[in-house]
Amino acid sequence: MNKNGTFIVEGGHRLSGEITPQGAxxxxxxxxxxxxxxxxxxxxxxxxxxxxxxxxxxxxxxxxxxxxxxxxxxxxxxxxxxxxxxxxxxxxxxxxxxxxxxxxxxxxxxxxxxxxxxxxxxxxxxxxxxxxxxxxxxxxxxxxxxxxxxxxxxxxxxxxxxxxxxxxxxxxxxxxxxxxxxxxxxxxxxxxxxxxxxxxxxxxxxxxxxxxxxxxxxxxxxxxxxxxxxxxxxxxxMLPDMIEVGSFIGLAAITQSDITIKDVRLDKLGVIPRTFEKLGIELEYLGDDIRIPPQDNYEVQNFLDGGILTIYDAPWPGFTPDLMSIALVTAIQARGSVLFHQKMFESRLFFVDKLIDMGAQIILCDPHRATVIGLDRRTPLRGIRMTSPDIRAGVSLLIAALSAEGTSRIDNIYQIDRGYQNIDTRLRALGAQITRED
CATH class of the missing domain: 3.65.10.10 (Enolpyruvate transferase domain)
Structure with missing residues (x-):
C-alpha cells in the first residue's frame, strides 16, 4: 500500500449502525x-x-x-x-x-x-x-x-x-x-x-x-x-481490540452518532468504559455489546472536591496510553475542561497542534500535559489538511475530521493502516464520508 496515501473526509455527518472490533x-x-x-x-x-x-x-x-x-x-x-x-x-x-x-x-x-x-x-x-x-x-x-x-x-x-x-x-x-x-x-x-x-x-x-x-x-x-x-x-x-472499542466510543460521542459496538468482551475492558463515562458519555450495556446513543451534550464530571478532571495513562489496570489521544479528541466537544497527563510517552501529545488549527481549545502545557476546554458544540471544528504522525494520533485526527465542518485531508494514512483494518470501509458502512487516495 502506498505510504503516502490520503483520506479525504467530509465531516459533519451522523453515523449509525453496528460495528465489530477487529482482533487485538x-x-x-x-x-x-x-x-x-x-x-x-x-x-x-x-x-x-x-x-x-x-x-x-x-x-x-x-x-x-x-x-x-x-x-x-x-x-x-x-x-x-x-x-x-x-x-x-x-x-x-x-x-x-x-x-x-x-x-x-x-x-x-x-x-x-x-x-x-x-x-x-x-x-x-x-x-x-x-x-x-x-x-x-x-x-x-x-x-x-x-x-x-x-x-x-x-x-x-x-x-x-x-x-x-x-x-x-x-x-x-x-x-x-x-x-x-x-x-x-x-x-x-x-x-x-x-x-x-x-x-x-x-x-x-x-x-x-x-x-x-x-x-x-x-x-x-x-x-x-x-x-x-x-x-x-x-x-x-484473540481478544477484540480494546483500543478500537475506545476509538468507536469517542467517534460516536463527538459525531452525535448512534453506534452499537458488538462483542467487546466487556470483562476485559477494565476502566476504559468508566473513563469515557467521566467525560459525560452515555453508554448502554447490552450483554457483551455497548451502544452509544446520540447526545446533544456530554458534560465532564469534575472530581468530588470540585477539581478539574484529570485523565492520565498508567500500566494496567490503569487507563491505557493508547487511548489517551482518542479521549483527548472526544473531550473537544464536551461541556467542561479536562487535563490530560500523558505520563508514559513524551511525544504523543504533539499532534494537538492540528486540532488547534481545526478550532479546538487546547493548551499544550508541556510534552506530557494538555488541557482541553470543551466547546460544548457551540462551534464545530473545521476541516483542514494534516498528516498522521502515528497509529493512535492518526485515528484521533480521523475522528476529529469526521466531526468537523467541511472537508479534511489526512496524509500518511499508512500509519493508520498499521493498526486499524480497513477503517475507511468499515466506517463508510456506518455512513461516514471517507475516500482513500493513493
Missing part, C-alpha cells in the same frame, strides 16, 4: 512470536489483517516457518525448520526495523536455538522506548548480548537459560512478554515481579499454558514459572 493488534504481535516456541502447529484465530501483523508474519515466514493464512483472520503456523542465518540477511534487518514487535522474536529463538539477533526496532515515533527491560531480563536468565553500533544490531547467545528471580525495572508489556517466553523453557523456576498484567499478557500466558507451560499468577504482577523441556501446539483465539 497488541496481542497479535505477542501471540505470533510465541508460535516459534514449538515445532508443532499453532492455530490463531480472530487475527487482524493489518500492516504490523502482516509484517511480522512475513518475518516468521522468512525464518522458515510454514505460514498458512487459512482465511483473512486465521493462520496456521508450523515453525519446525528455522533458518537462523536469515536474521543476518539485509532483508530481515530492513523488515524487522520497521516493526517494534519484532523484538519479541528474541526469546523464542534463544530458547530453541541458543542464539538470536535483532536490528534496533522502529515503530511509532511517540518518544523513547527503551529495550533495557528486555535485555536485562534475558541477561538475568543466562543470555549474553552485545550491540553492534555500526549496524545497529543486537546479538544474543546462551548455553541454556536458567530460571531466576527477576524484578522488572519498568512495567513493560513487550518486555514482560519476552521474559515470560524465555522463562517457560528455562531450567528451573523463574519469578517475574513487577510484571505487566494487561489482558494481552494474560492471553499470552494462557496460550503458553495450553502449550504445556506452567505459569502461575496470571493477571497479577507476580508470575511464577516452572520451566518445561518442550511446548506443543495449540489453538488460540
Amino acid at each position: 493488534k497488541n496481542e497479535a504481535l505477542q501471540i505470533l512470536s510465541a508460535t516459534l516456541l514449538t515445532e508443532e502447529t499453532v492455530v490463531v484465530t480472530n487475527l487482524p489483517d493489518i500492516e504490523d501483523v502482516n509484517k511480522l508474519l512475513s518475518l516468521i515466514r522468512g525464518l522458515g516457518a510454514e505460514v498458512d493464512r487459512t482465511d483473512r483472520h486465521s493462520v496456521r503456523i508450523t515453525a519446525k525448520n528455522i533458518d537462523l542465518d536469515y536474521v543476518l540477511s539485509a532483508e530481515y534487518v530492513r523488515d524487522a526495523q520497521r516493526i517494534r514487535g519484532s523484538v519479541m522474536l528474541i526469546a523464542p529463538l534463544l530458547n530453541r536455538y541458543g542464539r538470536a539477533s535483532l536490528p534496533k526496532p522502529g515503530g511509532d515515533k511517540i518518544g523513547r522506548r527503551r529495550l533495557d527491560t528486555h535485555l536485562l531480563g534475558l541477561q538475568a536468565l543466562g543470555a549474553d548480548f552485545n550491540y553492534d553500533s555500526e549496524r545497529n544490531i543486537y546479538a544474543f547467545e546462551t548455553d541454556g537459560l536458567k530460571g531466576t528471580f527477576i524484578h522488572m525495572e519498568e512495567i513493560s508489556v513487550t518486555g514482560t512478554a519476552n521474559v515470560l517466553m524465555a522463562a517457560v523453557l528455562a531450567e528451573g523456576e523463574t519469578t517475574i515481579y513487577n510484571a505487566a498484567c494487561e489482558p494481552y499478557l494474560q492471553q499470552l500466558a494462557q496460550m503458553l499454558n495450553s502449550m504445556g507451560a506452567k505459569i502461575e499468577g496470571i493477571g497479577s504482577n507476580l508470575l511464577k514459572v516452572q520451566g518445561v523441556t518442550r511446548l506443543g501446539g495449540c489453538e488460540h483465539r
Whole structure:
C-alpha cells in the first residue's frame, strides 16, 4: 500500500449502525512470536489483517516457518525448520526495523536455538522506548548480548537459560512478554515481579499454558514459572481490540452518532468504559455489546472536591496510553475542561497542534500535559489538511475530521493502516464520508 496515501473526509455527518472490533493488534504481535516456541502447529484465530501483523508474519515466514493464512483472520503456523542465518540477511534487518514487535522474536529463538539477533526496532515515533527491560531480563536468565553500533544490531547467545528471580525495572508489556517466553523453557523456576498484567499478557500466558507451560499468577504482577523441556501446539483465539472499542466510543460521542459496538468482551475492558463515562458519555450495556446513543451534550464530571478532571495513562489496570489521544479528541466537544497527563510517552501529545488549527481549545502545557476546554458544540471544528504522525494520533485526527465542518485531508494514512483494518470501509458502512487516495 502506498505510504503516502490520503483520506479525504467530509465531516459533519451522523453515523449509525453496528460495528465489530477487529482482533487485538497488541496481542497479535505477542501471540505470533510465541508460535516459534514449538515445532508443532499453532492455530490463531480472530487475527487482524493489518500492516504490523502482516509484517511480522512475513518475518516468521522468512525464518522458515510454514505460514498458512487459512482465511483473512486465521493462520496456521508450523515453525519446525528455522533458518537462523536469515536474521543476518539485509532483508530481515530492513523488515524487522520497521516493526517494534519484532523484538519479541528474541526469546523464542534463544530458547530453541541458543542464539538470536535483532536490528534496533522502529515503530511509532511517540518518544523513547527503551529495550533495557528486555535485555536485562534475558541477561538475568543466562543470555549474553552485545550491540553492534555500526549496524545497529543486537546479538544474543546462551548455553541454556536458567530460571531466576527477576524484578522488572519498568512495567513493560513487550518486555514482560519476552521474559515470560524465555522463562517457560528455562531450567528451573523463574519469578517475574513487577510484571505487566494487561489482558494481552494474560492471553499470552494462557496460550503458553495450553502449550504445556506452567505459569502461575496470571493477571497479577507476580508470575511464577516452572520451566518445561518442550511446548506443543495449540489453538488460540484473540481478544477484540480494546483500543478500537475506545476509538468507536469517542467517534460516536463527538459525531452525535448512534453506534452499537458488538462483542467487546466487556470483562476485559477494565476502566476504559468508566473513563469515557467521566467525560459525560452515555453508554448502554447490552450483554457483551455497548451502544452509544446520540447526545446533544456530554458534560465532564469534575472530581468530588470540585477539581478539574484529570485523565492520565498508567500500566494496567490503569487507563491505557493508547487511548489517551482518542479521549483527548472526544473531550473537544464536551461541556467542561479536562487535563490530560500523558505520563508514559513524551511525544504523543504533539499532534494537538492540528486540532488547534481545526478550532479546538487546547493548551499544550508541556510534552506530557494538555488541557482541553470543551466547546460544548457551540462551534464545530473545521476541516483542514494534516498528516498522521502515528497509529493512535492518526485515528484521533480521523475522528476529529469526521466531526468537523467541511472537508479534511489526512496524509500518511499508512500509519493508520498499521493498526486499524480497513477503517475507511468499515466506517463508510456506518455512513461516514471517507475516500482513500493513493
